[in-house]
Structure formats: structure tokens, C-alpha cells
Amino acid sequence: MLIMTGVNKTFNAGTVNERKALCGVDFTLKDGDFVTIVGSNGAGKSTLFNVISGTYYVDFGRILLDGRDVTYLPEYKRSAFIGHLFQDPLKGTAPHMTIEENLAVAYLHSSGKNRIFGRIKKADREFFREKLSELNMGLEDRMKTPVGILSGGQRQALTLLMATMVTPSLLLLDEHTAALDPATADKVLELTKKIVREREISCLMITHNMHQALSLGNRTIMMDSGRILLDVSGEERNRMSVQDLLDKFAESTGEALDNDRMLLGGNG
Amino acid sequence: MAGMLGVFQTALEVGLIYSLVAMALFISFSILNIADLSTDGCFTLGCAVGATVTLAGHPVLAIFAAMAAGVLSGYVTAFLQTKLGVESILAGIIVNTGLYTVNLAVMGFSSNLSVFGCDTVFSLAKGFIGGKWYKLAVIAVIVLLVCIILIRFLGTTLGLSVRATGDSPDMVSASSINPAFTVTVGLCAANSLTGLAGCLIGQYNKNCDINLGTGMVTIALASLIIGQAIFGRGNMRLKVFGVVIGSVIYRFIVALALRINISAEYFKLVSALIVAVAIAAPKMREKLAFMRKKSVSMRKMRKEVMSDVNNDRREQNL
Incomplete structure (x- = not known):
């Protein structure tokens, strides 16, 4: 369970470029929740993710994950139990290392098998093979291939696998399919749904696709100017259409959504 | 002809010693993606510490002392960049500058230290092996040992993490590796090899000079690039092997250049x-x-x- 209370984050405080990215965000994520997040550019969605994962520390407020106060825990320590996927599919993997070595870096660190002079064992290799075959991309037969020559979709699928190989307490998906072609994006999204469902991982997902925002997961929140404007779940959400969501946004901000991608993606 | 063979034997010996510095740059420059400019000073530090301990009558201990000094120097460089946020190139330059005084101090504030007549690892080996090739034997064994340890290390969890740190910083911060730690480990390992090379060259030349390390980073970089041009696409084992070959080739080129009467001033x-x-x-x-x-x-x-x-x-x- 993730509990955020009164989280504030301001960039360039005290200068002309001051930007309040998060203004007193209170947010609770129950175990097994799959929440989609929408909002225009600069709404604070990515900043929200970055303060959860520890890329930035908050100015005020508290972040509790599974009862543990992680507010000032460094990023590398949080990543043992928080998975974070980015839009850029090249970010999550090391291109000059093989598939097997990438998996080993992710696995041997967070599985508690952290013997620093340990090596990839036969059992580990079998485990990686089994996990890779779940991706249905034929990667299990290319474990000695450098990741750099894989496609963006394959790399993003691999990143997803690395983030979830040891079940994380929380999975952050920052538009992780937005840079992929539609067919590959669907495939990676299906994989995401499957993994999240099977392992009951609590998950937050940023999307610009309004249809996706309502059809995926069990709860949707909308952000604007560093605040959570809308938080719907259950029956209310089931009855909502994309147009309702857009109307709600216009209603609470007094302006229409400024992002063409969101509108165009509405039927997608 | 005998003279020719002697020239190439020397080139092989010196090339193998310098290959340790090239391997250090392989770790810092190729793997960690950091241009560690403290190499020059660290090389002299290894030589100075090694020569001092050798003078005290402990040629084997000198090797470990020089490596420890290298680790310390690497740690300072890493500390500057990971904890104090100094730009990596600048951190190297700062440490390099500081080391000049440290090296002078180690050498008792004299710019030259001779270990002539002292026992060195080479003179000890001469007693065991004899003949003409004893120096090469000692160096080859040490370089081989370093190669094996380095290759083995790069396959461990820690080694893989060091490689990932240089290859994809974004991935590292998302996979519970502390990049400050892996950078420190990498730079300490690299500089221990630079220190080792300095110590060996001191015992080999029976002399330590304060300006010994000048230009070392350039020479090692050239060796590294020659090696990568030949074996760059192979696996780790081939790459490390390539660095050694590159260093030897570089020495051969220099030996040839000197052979065709390009005078030492050039x-x-x-x-x-x-x-x-x-x-x-x-x-x-x-x-x-x-x-x-x-x-x-x-x-x-x-x-x-x-x-x-x-x-x-x-x-x-x-």
C-alpha cells in the first residue's frame, strides 16, 4: 500500500523559473490497485512518479510504502521494491550487455541473492529462460545477444520483465508504450496486463490515451497543475465515457484539454 | 640481428607492463565511460611507492603497496565525483596535480630515486629461472594473472553492475545498484592496475623519476584503441586480450620508429x-x-x- 500525504515539489524555487510541480498531493493506493493517470503536459504526472521512485526528494510531505517511510530513502534503495518503466524503451536496459547479463543485473540485486562476487549459475540461466519464454518473443534462444540490437518493443518487454522478475511492491509505468508502433504497443500492454494481473502487483500508469485510461485497471485519476482533480473508481468509472472524462476536465479547470494527442488518442 | 631481437624483447616486456595501464583505462574509459586523467600521477605514485618499499628490501611487498596506493588514489578521484559532484575529468586533473607533491614526498622530496643494486622481483626471478627471458616470464605471469582476475571479476554480480553503470546510467538507478559505489569500485580497481604497472616499471628500470608518468594516459589510450580496433567486437575475454595485444603493438611501433633512427628527442x-x-x-x-x-x-x-x-x-x- 502506498500512502502519500501533503506531497509538495517545486522546481527552481525563488527564481523566475519557479514551477510548482506538485501542490499538496494526498493519494492512497491500495494493494492490487491498478490506477491510470491522465493529465495535460506539465500536470505533474511524471514528477509524481519521480518523487515516488526517489529521482527527486519531496519538499514537504510523506511517502509511505507498505508501512515503511521511504520519503528520504535514496533511489537505488527504493528500486529494490519499486519498478519504473519510461517512455523511452532504450532507457531501461544496457545495450552493450547481453540479455542474460541484463537480467542478471536486475535479478541478482533485488532477489536477496546479492553475493557481490556471485556469478550467473545454471539455475539462474534456467530461470531467465523460463521468464523470457513468457514474453513470446523468442528471446529465450538469444540470451547471449547484446540488448542493443533488439527492437524497441523487445527492449521494453525486457525492461518490464526485469522490473517484475522479483515481484515489486509497486510498478510505475510512465507512458511505457507511447514510443512503440501500435502493434508492438499492444503486445507490450498485453504483457503488462498479464504480469500485473497474475502477480497482483499494485500499479500506477500514466497514459495519454483516454480510452486506455478508462478501460485499463480499476481506478483513474486526473491531474492538473500539480493537483489531483479527479479520482474515479468502481461503478462511477464503469459508467464513464471518454467524453465524460474530457468534460470533467474542462469543468474543473475551466479550459479544454490542451493536448491533441489525448484527444486523437481518445478513440484508440 | 641479435640487437634487433633485443629491441623487440624489450618492446614486448615494456609493452606487457604498460598493458596493465591500458587495462586500467579499459575499466575506466571503456567500461565506466569515465576519462580518468589521474592516470599519469597514479603511475608515478605506484613507481614511487614501489621504489621506496623496494629500497627497504621488500620487492614483492612493494607490488602490493603500490597497488594499495593506486586504490587510494582511485578512491579520492571517485570520492570527488560521486560524493562532491566534481566533473569526472576535472576530478582526475585535480588528483593528478595533487599527486605530484604526494609523489615527491614519497620519494623524500627528490625528483629521482634509484633502486640500483636492490633486490627486485626480476633479480629474484633471475635466481630461480636464469637465462635471458626471466624478466619476460615474471611480467607475463603477472599480466596473465591480472587478465584472468579481471575477466572473472567482470562476470560477477559486482562486475556486471560496474559494466551496467557505464553502459546505461538510467537502467542502473532503476535496478537498485548504487552508482556511486560501482564507480568507486571501478576506479579503485583501475588505479590499482596503474599503480602495479608503475611499480613494475620502476623495478624494471631500477629507477623512479618524478616525470615518469607524463603522457601515460595518452599512450595507454592509444594501446586501448589499437586493441579495440582489432578485437573490439569480441566477447569480454577477447577484448581484454586485445588490450594487451594493442599495448604490445604500440611498443613495437615505437621500437620501430626508434630503430629507423628517429632520435629520442622526437x-x-x-x-x-x-x-x-x-x-x-x-x-x-x-x-x-x-x-x-x-x-x-x-x-x-x-x-x-x-x-x-x-x-x-x-x-x-x-
Whole structure:
């Protein structure tokens, strides 16, 4: 369970470029929740993710994950139990290392098998093979291939696998399919749904696709100017259409959504 | 002919010793993606510490002392960049500058320290092995040992993490590795090898000079690039092996240059030229290939235009 209370984050405080990215965000994520997040550019969605994962520390407020106060825990320590996927599919993997070595870096660190002079064992290799075959991309037969020559979709699928190989307490998906072609994006999204469902991982997902925002997961929140404007779940959400969501946004901000991608993606 | 063989034997011996510095740069420059400019000072530090301990009568202990000194120097460089946020190149330059005084102090504030007449690892080996090749035997064993340890290390969890740190910083911060830690480990390991090389060269030359390390980073970089040009696409084992071969090739080139009576005064310029050519080679090759492609396609286009013109003429004549 993730509990955020009164989280504030301001960039360039005290200068002309001051930007309040998060203004007193209170947010609770129950175990097994799959929440989609929408909002225009600069709404604070990515900043929200970055303060959860520890890329930035908050100015005020508290972040509790599974009862543990992680507010000032460094990023590398949080990543043992928080998975974070980015839009850029090249970010999550090391291109000059093989598939097997990438998996080993992710696995041997967070599985508690952290013997620093340990090596990839036969059992580990079998485990990686089994996990890779779940991706249905034929990667299990290319474990000695450098990741750099894989496609963006394959790399993003691999990143997803690395983030979830040891079940994380929380999975952050920052538009992780937005840079992929539609067919590959669907495939990676299906994989995401499957993994999240099977392992009951609590998950937050940023999307610009309004249809996706309502059809995926069990709860949707909308952000604007560093605040959570809308938080719907259950029956209310089931009855909502994309147009309702857009109307709600216009209603609470007094302006229409400024992002063409969101509108165009509405039927997608 | 015997003189020729002697020249190449020396080149092989010195090349193998310098290959340790090239391996250090392989860790910092190729793997961690950090230009560690403290190499020059660290090399002299290894030599100074090694010579001092050798003078005290402990040539084998000198090797470990020099490596420890290298680790310390690497730690300071890493501390500056990971904890104090100093730019990595600047951190190296700062440490390099500071080391000059440290090295002088280690040498008892004299710019030259001779270990002539003292026991060295080579004189000890002469007693065991004898003959003409005892020096090469000692160096080869040490380099082989270092290669094996380095290759084994790069396959461990820690080694893989160090590699990931240089290869994809974003991935590292998302996979519970502390990059400050892996950078420190990498720089300490790299500089321990630089220190080791300094110690060996001191015992080999029976002398330590305060300016010994000047230009070392350039020379090692050239060796590294020659090695990568030959074995760059292979696996880790081949790459490490390539670094050693690259260093030996570099020494052979220098030996040849000196052999064809390029006087010793030109030595640094020759070195710099070799380095510039070695580093520029991949780019030049790319450019050459492009020019060739361009000229071929231009020629083809001209031919087509000419044949069109000829056809037109023929039609007019008809």
C-alpha cells in the first residue's frame, strides 16, 4: 500500500523559473490497485512518479510504502521494491550487455541473492529462460545477444520483465508504450496486463490515451497543475465515457484539454 | 640481428607492463565511460611507492603497496565525483596535480630515486629461472594473472553492475545498484592496475623519476584503441586480450620508429602522432568509405547522363 500525504515539489524555487510541480498531493493506493493517470503536459504526472521512485526528494510531505517511510530513502534503495518503466524503451536496459547479463543485473540485486562476487549459475540461466519464454518473443534462444540490437518493443518487454522478475511492491509505468508502433504497443500492454494481473502487483500508469485510461485497471485519476482533480473508481468509472472524462476536465479547470494527442488518442 | 631481437624483447616486456595501464583505462574509459586523467600521477605514485618499499628490501611487498596506493588514489578521484559532484575529468586533473607533491614526498622530496643494486622481483626471478627471458616470464605471469582476475571479476554480480553503470546510467538507478559505489569500485580497481604497472616499471628500470608518468594516459589510450580496433567486437575475454595485444603493438611501433633512427628527442611527438592516428583511424575510415561511395555513385550518374546525351545525339542523327 502506498500512502502519500501533503506531497509538495517545486522546481527552481525563488527564481523566475519557479514551477510548482506538485501542490499538496494526498493519494492512497491500495494493494492490487491498478490506477491510470491522465493529465495535460506539465500536470505533474511524471514528477509524481519521480518523487515516488526517489529521482527527486519531496519538499514537504510523506511517502509511505507498505508501512515503511521511504520519503528520504535514496533511489537505488527504493528500486529494490519499486519498478519504473519510461517512455523511452532504450532507457531501461544496457545495450552493450547481453540479455542474460541484463537480467542478471536486475535479478541478482533485488532477489536477496546479492553475493557481490556471485556469478550467473545454471539455475539462474534456467530461470531467465523460463521468464523470457513468457514474453513470446523468442528471446529465450538469444540470451547471449547484446540488448542493443533488439527492437524497441523487445527492449521494453525486457525492461518490464526485469522490473517484475522479483515481484515489486509497486510498478510505475510512465507512458511505457507511447514510443512503440501500435502493434508492438499492444503486445507490450498485453504483457503488462498479464504480469500485473497474475502477480497482483499494485500499479500506477500514466497514459495519454483516454480510452486506455478508462478501460485499463480499476481506478483513474486526473491531474492538473500539480493537483489531483479527479479520482474515479468502481461503478462511477464503469459508467464513464471518454467524453465524460474530457468534460470533467474542462469543468474543473475551466479550459479544454490542451493536448491533441489525448484527444486523437481518445478513440484508440 | 641479435640487437634487433633485443629491441623487440624489450618492446614486448615494456609493452606487457604498460598493458596493465591500458587495462586500467579499459575499466575506466571503456567500461565506466569515465576519462580518468589521474592516470599519469597514479603511475608515478605506484613507481614511487614501489621504489621506496623496494629500497627497504621488500620487492614483492612493494607490488602490493603500490597497488594499495593506486586504490587510494582511485578512491579520492571517485570520492570527488560521486560524493562532491566534481566533473569526472576535472576530478582526475585535480588528483593528478595533487599527486605530484604526494609523489615527491614519497620519494623524500627528490625528483629521482634509484633502486640500483636492490633486490627486485626480476633479480629474484633471475635466481630461480636464469637465462635471458626471466624478466619476460615474471611480467607475463603477472599480466596473465591480472587478465584472468579481471575477466572473472567482470562476470560477477559486482562486475556486471560496474559494466551496467557505464553502459546505461538510467537502467542502473532503476535496478537498485548504487552508482556511486560501482564507480568507486571501478576506479579503485583501475588505479590499482596503474599503480602495479608503475611499480613494475620502476623495478624494471631500477629507477623512479618524478616525470615518469607524463603522457601515460595518452599512450595507454592509444594501446586501448589499437586493441579495440582489432578485437573490439569480441566477447569480454577477447577484448581484454586485445588490450594487451594493442599495448604490445604500440611498443613495437615505437621500437620501430626508434630503430629507423628517429632520435629520442622526437619520441613524444612520435607518440602523439601514433595516438592521433590511432584515435582518428575509425573516423577516417568511415569518411574514406563515404567518399568512395560518393565518387562511385557520381561516376555512375555521369555515365547515365552521358549515355542519355549520346542517345539523344544518335536519335538526332537518324
